[in-house]
Amino acid sequence: MTTTYAVLSEGLEKRFGTVHALRGLDLAVAEGTVCGVLGPNGAGKTTAVRLLTTLLRPDAGSARIAGHDLVREAAAVRRRIAVTGQDTSIDGDLTGRENLRLFARLHRVDGAAGRAAALLDRFGLTEAADRPAFGYSGGMRRRLDLAASLIRRPEVLFLDEPTTGLDPASRNLIWDVVRELTGEGTTVLLTTQYLEEADRLADDIALVDRGRVAQTGSPAELKALVGTHAEVVVADADALPAAAGVLDRLTGSLPSVDPERNAVGAVAKDPTLTLPHLVRTLDAAGVPLLDASLRAPTLDDVFLRLTDGHHVHHPRDDKERAA
Template sequence: MTTTYAVLSEGLEKRFGEVRALRGLDLAVPEGTVCGVLGPNGAGKTTAVRLLTTLLAPDAGSARVAGYDVVREQDAVRRHIGVTGQSTSVDVELTGRQNLRLFAKLHGVRGAAGRGRADELLDQFGLLDAADRAAGTYSGGMRRRLDLAASLLTRPRVLFLDEPTTGLDPASRNQIWAAVRALTAEGTTVLLTTQYLEEADRLADHIVLIDEGRAAVTGTPAELKARIGAYAEIVVASEAALPQAAAVLDQLTGAEPQLDALRRTVGAVSMDPTLTLPRIVRELDAAGVPILDAGLRPPTLDEVFLRLTDSANSRKELVT
């Protein structure tokens, strides 16, 4: 089966004076998926979005978005994308309805078609009741939804979301997430840059971790988590049982257990995907280790991010 890519870049480079923002960025985002682009501040995420949306020209490399070259076919790219940047683009003095109708005209969707599309999006994003209020009276979450609605006026094939939920409360963030899921269900491809690791974990089909202007690590959230393993932790009934519990975990995981005498815990990282909590408990019981609690916790995406972008300790772990 041939995969069709909505975003495809090879060796993208961009320099700002002495700063190399991108150093050969490769991306491959299949149609109808959400690609989460992660990375520390200054990694090159926003520069990549600006190149892919034709706001900047690359110094080297190539990229195609919705099948069009971002340098030679800029107008075609722009006709097929939507962009929601880090800062809201709505006019706070206009009402929500006026904002969307204005954006519709700017996109060439005029007359009844523009008015109808604006009303459709106001309804889709739960803004009809506030449609005739000035956007300046909207909450942060409502403005962000209005901004997202504006980027969808032309039904883009590819939507770029550059940190879309920064500063929003959990309820507003959930509303944006629901909107993104609905879009991908309809076939829209989304490239999402975010600093919220939970956001990427919830939404992304595939993740690209950018470090120093390159795609350092790629994979699904589950694949990235598997790279650093699950964490097994045992709480024993007495401090005297710690060494025996550590010996069992050592045998099961092959990793050096960490003991905490004050908490009476023993923990170790397991890279074995077949290791289960019932097996751990059975082995401890067979060894006669009295336990109060036991857990096997998969890593969070936050832990993956911190481990794989730790330049001092894990540079050698970064693979393409």
């Protein structure tokens, strides 16, 4: 089957004076999926969103959004997308209901009252619908802002850190809505600071570092790049060198030593390493062991490893994703 991409960019570049914010951004997001865009502060995530939503014009490169050229068909792109940015776009002097009806009229949506009522219910805002939005909590304002972006049922929804600062209940509600949207065929591009959020929602992740996509893949694929984390705690600090030697041999990577905890850790390149084998090998080496553990990698591990400037891979020739 040929994959159809809702978002496809090649070599996007953007400068702000002497700052090179994007240095050739290659991104492919399949229709009806969630793509999580992760990266350290200043990596270029928000700039990428602003370019892909026509708010900025690229200095170089090209992109197609929902089948339309980002620059030559910018108006057609805008008709097919919606954006929820880091700052809400709602009017605090209007009620929640009035805000949604206003957006519906601006976008010439038929049945504005019914659409507004449905979205208020979907986002748990019915009881507060007729109160001025300035009195809403931060979570309620964020939900109302997302509801406003869905007035037109966009083909592609851009969410730029939509749950930053929200309480767990509001965050879970937005997660549920994102899942519902992709189930209905909407494509979602999500930038987030919460690795747990990307792990739960994203079908694929694009890890952005220094203005480029450093690595792409599903959460499971990215975790597999890191390997299993092994840690041992010894009874005597004098045993730390021996424990480090064992982990070096078993994992094939340089161990890190924490003398305050009498602990040694390393990332196992061999996925077949088991806890019993680790414990037996330590015992055979005469290491006085207090504790040993193997932990599956998290996206935090992926993030730290692939954005430290030494482990970044730039898949410029990834033909199957660019096809």
